[in-house]
Structure formats: structure tokens, C-alpha cells
Amino acid sequence: METLTKILEFNPILTLIFGFVLALVAMWLFRAEIKEYIRLKYDLYTEEQVNNFINMAVKNYKEKTDENRSKGK
The missing domain is CATH 1.20.5 (Single alpha-helices involved in coiled-coils or other helix-helix interfaces)
Structure with missing residues (x-):
């Protein structure tokens, strides 16, 4: 040494x-600890949270467009 x-x-x-x-x-x-530290420090979303948000937004959009179509008839 x-x-x-x-x-x-x-x-x-x-x-x-x-x-x-x-x-x-x-x-x-x-690397796992660094990734978790960055996610917590900058309040980032996980992939699962992003997918849930997108699915919820698409569902709400479809419901709104269906309501508008039914009102237009």
C-alpha cells in the first residue's frame, strides 16, 4: 500500500x-441509492405513477367526449 x-x-x-x-x-x-435520492430530492414520479395518471386522464377524456356527443344529438 x-x-x-x-x-x-x-x-x-x-x-x-x-x-x-x-x-x-x-x-x-x-446506483440504486443514487436513483432513489434523486427521485426523492426532486419529487419525481415513478413509472407506475405516471402510467396511472395517463390512464386516468385518458379515461376522463373519453368520458367527457362521450358526454359532449350525447348532448349534441
Whole structure:
């Protein structure tokens, strides 16, 4: 471990690459937690919630158009 720190100390480019690789590994390991954090932070909807909203909107639209057609006759 001591030799690794000496190598990184004398080679800043290698240190940047090593840090970037470590960040990518951490991002890959914690991707589910990061996704949940972003969803909660920005109050985003899940795919299921979006589908329910769309289905409800389509249903309401069809009901309104059916009412308008029956009033027009």
C-alpha cells in the first residue's frame, strides 16, 4: 500500500485516473441509492405513477367526449 501511495504522489495524472475509476466504481455500486435520492430530492414520479395518471386522464377524456356527443344529438 505504501508503494501505491508513493507512485500516486509522484504521478498526478495517474492519481486523477485512479480517482476517476474509484468514483465510477462507487457510482456503479450505489446506483440504486443514487436513483432513489434523486427521485426523492426532486419529487419525481415513478413509472407506475405516471402510467396511472395517463390512464386516468385518458379515461376522463373519453368520458367527457362521450358526454359532449350525447348532448349534441
